[in-house]
Amino acid sequence: MKKIIKTIIASALLSISTPSLAQSETLPSSAFSQLNIVEQPTISPNGELIAAVYNTDGATQQVVISPFGKVDLTTILKLRNQSERIVKLRWVNNERLLVSADYPEHMYGSSRRVGQLFAVNKDGSELKEIKLRKLTDTKDWSWLVSGDQIVSMLPHDPEHILLQQVSERDNYFPSVYKINVYSGSSEKFAPSLQKPSYFIGDSTGRSVVAVAVEDLTRTFYLWQEDAGQWKEIGSYEAFEEDGFTPVLYEPANNTLIVKTYQKSDKQEVWRYSLDTDEWVEPLFQNETYDVASVMEHNGQVIGFGYTADMPEVEFIAPAFKQRQALVENTFKGMNPIVVDFDKSVNKLLVKTYSASGPSRFYFIDLANKAGGLWMALQPALENKQFPAKQPIEFEASDGLVLNGYLINGGDADRPLVVMPHGGPWQRDTQVFHPLEHMFVNAGYAVLQVNFRGSSGFGSSYEARGYGEWGQRMQQDVLDGVAWVKEQQLADVDDSCVVGWSYGGYVSLFAATNTPTQFNCYVSIAGVSDINAILEDTRAGETAQMVDNIMVGDRDSEQGKAHLEAISPIASFGKLKRPTLLVHGTGDVVVPDDQSEAFYKAAKGYNLPVELLLLENGTHSLDSNPNRKQAFDRVINFVKANIE
Template sequence: MQIMKKILPVILLSLISCLGYAKTPALNYEQFGNLPMIQYPSVSPNGEHIAAIYNAPDGPSIVISAFGSAEVSTIVQLKKSQDRIEGISWVNSTRLLITASYSESIGNKRFRRDRIFSVDTDGTDLVELKTKMPPSAASWEKRRAASLSVVSLLKDDKKHVLLQTYDYRDEVQAVYKVNVYENDFDKLFVNKFNVHTWITNDKGQVLFGYGTEKSKKVTDVNTIWHRKNEQSEWELLHKQKAYSGETFTPVMVENDKLLVLTDYKTRRQALWSYDIQAGKFIEKLYGHDKYDIADVIYNPDRSRVIGVYYYDDYLRQHFFQNEDNNIALLVKNSFKGYQATVYSRSEDKTKMLVYATKDNSPQKFFWLDIKNKKGGLWFSTYPFLEGQPMPNVLPITFNADDGEEITGYLTLPVTADNNKKPPLVVWPHGGPIGIRDYQTFDPYVQFFASQGYAVLQVNYRGSGGFGTNFQASGHHEWGKRMQQDVYNGFDWLKSKNLVNTDKTCFAGYSYGGYAALTAAFQKPEQYSCVVSIAGISDLLTLAEKDYRWQGNLRAHIVNTIGDPTDESIAGELERLSATNNMDKIKAPILLMHGRYDTQVRVEQSADFYDKAKSAGLDVDYVEFKYGTHYLDEADNRLEAFKQLSEFLEEHLK
């Protein structure tokens, strides 16, 4: 990471200086293949500045602007292609924390390692916050655990934060009080309990720990630790086997109670208060009768939970105080035609950034100064797509062949000839567990539509947000029920006679790539082409590679995909893998994968390509040298869209 002091050119800002945009030439992959220009903006505590991630062509950077100004300056920049900025936080109104990460190969598998920097808002005094790694700590197990994460911003201490990282002496996660100016680490206590997640109260006191049972054997038993205050001894209160009983995600200790996101009683994620000592849920603070609560909303210094948010088709917020709900209502009503929510604000709540989105226009950030009754557009995430006619994303509902109601979205191109039905791209989401599609603007979906293709998205069983029962109905259903839901969506759309289903490409990302390759051998006559981006071709190998990691990751594999050590299950995983069904595949295939992918090993695509070529299949493979799972490097993302454009042009038109 290097310090930069130059002022960014303002030419991009001139494109979006008002809501009347100048139209750009006809859209192609070059406009859609850009990374979001601005990400994760945050208003300083005093409301004087906005900090954000800026995705420049030569690498990600952190920019600062005066609140209400469209002029920004770069204060730090990471190395192109090798680093990623994960987030930013304010320690105080002149000091920032920056969380960055890089991909590292450990034990023949890639992991993302987090690093944390602190810097002044003028770009000076850049410090990396890190402990010293002894030579004996070079083993992959220890290096894998050595990422840092923020435990508390310590609202009453503007020089220190609490960070969690691996302690090489205790061989567990320890909490340190860290001076953000001097990189001085002070360990607070010894972790004897194999805790991996530490939780504080509003004063930054570490009073709760969530971990895994300490055992010489492989264990997936979660443990809950608590102490009444910083002078008390830690007590083991409760144990629970992973994937049994209700879900349990601790959020914060508040008034001697724990705030927890859980599906207790309702089988939908809700926010509850929890009596730590008694091990009992007390009161549901907020839940929705149809959708899961996605997460909580914190106040600016993250010392207090002030609300929750969930998704129906769009992001929705609920605050616990009337004042906050009144502000949210004001924001919602001030941006007609948009779904608008409060994104970040100052401590006194008078200056804020608003996140405004709709299905056929890029997301935008507006600034609002409530006290002075001023506001304006700050940035569009995709300025080169502004002012272009783009289609609406239409919610759909259909019944699967077993009667289950399935939701999704259909996007029809605005350029469609009424006398000619458009070709179709089937585009299931990744994940699969816990992820879903939304009605909001998606550059991939709008890119497909801009090229004249209809797009079908299906929230198949296993998708998140619709309750535990719906999500759990996707467990052990890779290539089966989850796949069938997408096929049923295709059949439903075919019955509507809106698109040319004889010209269909099944394309997907990550799990969506698995679904695409699976469709290639399960429905060889149905699809004109197949695209797998960072996808899975060998389900058994995926399960075996991740099964070797002990604890909850192993439990996740066993409970959602299947136990690869069970001979009958292993055989089924083999049968549900494209790599073992080459003789059935007929459609041309495009594979894309990044070498630095930390979620799906690049060999999933590389090995499939070699085997497919040997089998004489029509297959192309693009491998990106520094590519991550999300291809979130400017050149890689642009090349991926270029490859998509050319492949679809060849096989659908």
């Protein structure tokens, strides 16, 4: 069967898997600004349908349904306005879907996205909003509104889920409720701990693990339906002890599956016994990278995800391991990953990744020996020729070995666009991204540096970035530019910095502290005032304590003075080169007043600064109209300032 399915799929790919070898053409920015046509495709348990988020040409998102293996999309749910975004889709059973969504709200001095949950039939009928109770205006609600409060999908109960909710009777702390996804009726499953908490379910739907967060202490409790009470099972102090994050409770063995740094500098996955308080066995270890995800199926761990240069998976369940091997053998050189499957595990969705072109989704039907392309996510960029991202490694000025990526198409004369990533506790990968390749297509080289503080490379690498905003993390990016110049890989004397989120901070800090090193600076959703953003978006005491460690002390006068000193707005008067600020008015991660305040300050002194505000734009600018405006303005700005 493997040979047959491989032949079928290979023949289906002949006309679409290889990019055109014709001379690369210069494309308009609109070709790169389009969001992926679909996101989060998920197969119904019986394998008959695929549900997905559809990004329209307008600003609102839709939920669509398609027969498995066909591109015959039917809309079953439209969001009400452009500020709402779909967070996640889940099949409850073969007939009904759960749709998690959220919208921005500014309350009590803080900006958050407030969660919503809808249930809808596959034909769009019987739409039901499962309302999350809101806190009164006298309470700190910031930990509540995460946008997705589902504790367990209860795989053996097709009409119910376990949901985290709050109640006035529990002093506005969360409890776990059993919810009917048709009627919305609820009954309490597990009571509140009377502490800020979040919950993790098990495969049987009869147990729940609670993680209570108090200051920097993480305490774990177990609720078993038969026992009817919470039992403390462990605790640790964040940043002081090597802790762990529970992923799954295994009631048969009274064990936890956890992600942990206790055994290595890299985050691993272990099985931990609650009976003996001992580490039983490692389930995933990698010498170079942290685990990113733990994959489950029917309450069992089936594999693990991590990111090297490309996303990688390692399945341990035999059936899934076999299927991933088949996929890799079929889609050679396309970095394929099985991303979803039906209950029988015979119908698969595969996502491919490339360093030189957009991703695609393919379908495989093992039972019927069929397969082929389901969806090309960026049609305007299909079969175009783009230079590939190349991994790089170099030493920072203090000797730390750093990594990153360079795209220059083998042409050392290309002007350089420096693109520091966001987070800062994220990382860049080798995966094709439209914004980067918009610059490459226009004739520029692109440099990305995984500066210290980037995540995925172990706890030490990340911790080296704590408290280093505007300092060693900033210098790492400049060291990367110096390395490119030394290696003669691009024209560094004609260059610009373009950053998003924390990357926008890097760009603004460079604009005000190395104001003549680059021709221009672009900040998309960037931070200009650190003290202000910490006050605006992180209201809880625990969040403040975390900020004090990871960003800088904001409790003492000396600490606040330091944060002010490394805030670009404190040095706006040093601005000398053209600087563009782009921000969405619906951004709750970095509010748009961060860009507006910097713009007003600099413009007041007639300094070279521009501002583009995008109505209802989120932090990711994840609507096609907003992206089109932003990408067009950014590329034209860079072209105007780099000859």
